[in-house]
Amino acid sequence: MITCSAPGKVYLFGEHAVVYGESAICCAIELRTKVSVEKSDEIIIESVLGRTGLDHDNHPYVSYVIEKMRQFTDIQGVHIVIESQLPVGSGLGSSAAVTVASIQALNHLYECELSLEDIAKTGHEIERMVQGNASPTDTYVSTMGGVVMIPQRKKLDLINCPIVVGNTHKFSSTKELVGNVAKLRSDFPSVVEPILSNIGQMSILAERLVAEGDYETIGKLMNINQGLLDAIGVGSAELSSLVYAARGSGAISAKITGAGGGGCMVALARENNAQDIAKAIEDTGGEAIITKNTAEGVRLESLHG
Numbered sequence: 522m523i524t525c526s527a528p529g530k531v532y533l534f535g536e537h538a539v540v541y542g543e544s545a546i547c548c549a550i551e552l553r554t555k556v557s558v559e560k561s562d563e564i565i566i567e568s569v570l571g572r573t574g575l576d577h578d579n580h581p582y583v584s585y586v587i588e589k590m591r592q593f594t595d596i597q598g599v600h601i602v603i604e605s606q607l608p609v610g611s612g613l614g615s616s617a618a619v620t621v622a623s624i625q626a627l628n629h630l631y632e633c634e635l636s637l638e639d640i641a642k643t644g645h646e647i648e649r650m651v652q653g654n655a656s657p658t659d660t661y662v663s664t665m666g667g668v669v670m671i672p673q674r675k676k677l678d679l680i681n682c683p684i685v686v687g688n689t690h691k692f693s694s695t696k697e698l699v700g701n702v703a704k705l706r707s708d709f710p711s712v713v714e715p716i717l718s719n720i721g722q723m724s725i726l727a728e729r730l731v732a733e734g735d736y737e738t739i740g741k742l743m744n745i746n747q748g749l750l751d752a753i754g755v756g757s758a759e760l761s762s763l764v765y766a767a768r769g770s771g772a773i774s775a776k777i778t779g780a781g782g783g784g785c786m787v788a789l790a791r792e793n794n795a796q797d798i799a800k801a802i803e804d805t806g807g808e809a810i811i812t813k814n815t816a817e818g819v820r821l822e823s824l825h826g
C-alpha cells in the first residue's frame with residue numbers, strides 16, 4: 522500500500538478575484554488529506570462518505586482522478602482509502618488536497634513518472650471537470666506547498682506567525698458562489714470589476730510585505746480584502762461573527778478564506794494570542810483550529826502500509 526498526503530490552504534488575499542486573472546496569495550497549512558492506494562480486483566473508494574466503486578456523485582474527485590490517470594497507465598482495479606484532517610466544502614482546499622494526493626499516490630503505484638507540474642496541471646483539469654470555473658490556485662498550492670502567488674506561480678517566503686482557522690460548519694458551494702459573483706459582475710461591470718481589480722492589487726502590494734515579514738501591514742490589507750468580499754456578496758452572518766470575534770480578541774487580521782457563504786475564516790495571530798483567538802471563535806459558535814504555514818506540498822508518506 523502506498524500513502525501520499527497533500528495540504529490544504531488558506532487565502533491571505535484574492536479568492537474570487539483570481540477567477541478573473543487577478544493576483545492571489547495562498548498559504549499551504551499543516552492540515553492534510555492522506556490517500557492510500559493498492560492494486561485490487563475491483564475499484565473501491567473508501568472515505569467518511571462511504572465505500573463506493575467509481576462514483577461521480579459521492580466520490581467525484583477521486584473517480585475523475587482514476588479516469589484521468591487511465592490516460593497514463595492501465596488501471597483495472599484499485600483500492601483507495603481517504604483520510605482527511607480538512608473539513609469538506611469549507612474553503613480550506615479539501616477537494617484539491619484529495620485530488621492531488623490521489624494523483625500522486627497512483628503516480629507512484631503505477632510508476633507514471635508525472636512531475637509536480639504535471640500533477641498540479643492534472644489536478645486543475647479535474648477540479649474544472651467537477652466544479653466548472655475553478656482557478657488553478659488550490660491544486661497548485663496543494664501540490665507545491667509554501668506561500669504562492671497566483672497566477673504568477675511565484676513562491677514567496679513562509680508566513681511566520683500562527684494561523685487560526687474558524688469553521689462556521691455551514692456548507693457552501695464554491696460553484697454556486699463563483700456563479701453568483703459572475704452574475705453580479707455581468708449585471709454591474711463598472712462597479713464589480715474595480716472591486717476585483719482592487720483585491721488583485723492587494724496581493725501585488727503584499728508580495729513585498731511578505732518578504733519583509735510585515736504582518737501588521739499585511740493584516741490591514743487582509744481586513745480591507747474582507748470588506749470587499751462582503752461587497753461582492755460572499756459573506757454571511759456566521760462568517761462575520763467569527764471575523765469580529767477574532768479581531769476583538771487581538772488577531773492581526775481576520776477574513777473569509779475560500780469561496781465564502783459559509784465554510785471558514787482565517788485569522789493571523791501574534792505569537793502569544795492564538796489560544797485567545799481560538800477561544801473567542803469557539804465562544805461565538807465556530808470550531809477553531811490553530812495551524813501554521815507549511816513549506817511541503819504533496820508528499821510520499823509511506824511505500825508499504
Ligand code: MEV
Pocket residue numbers: 535536537538539540612614654655656657658659695699779780
Ligand atoms: C475557492 O476556494 C476559491 C475561489 O476563488 C474559486 C477558485 O479560485 O476556483 C472562490
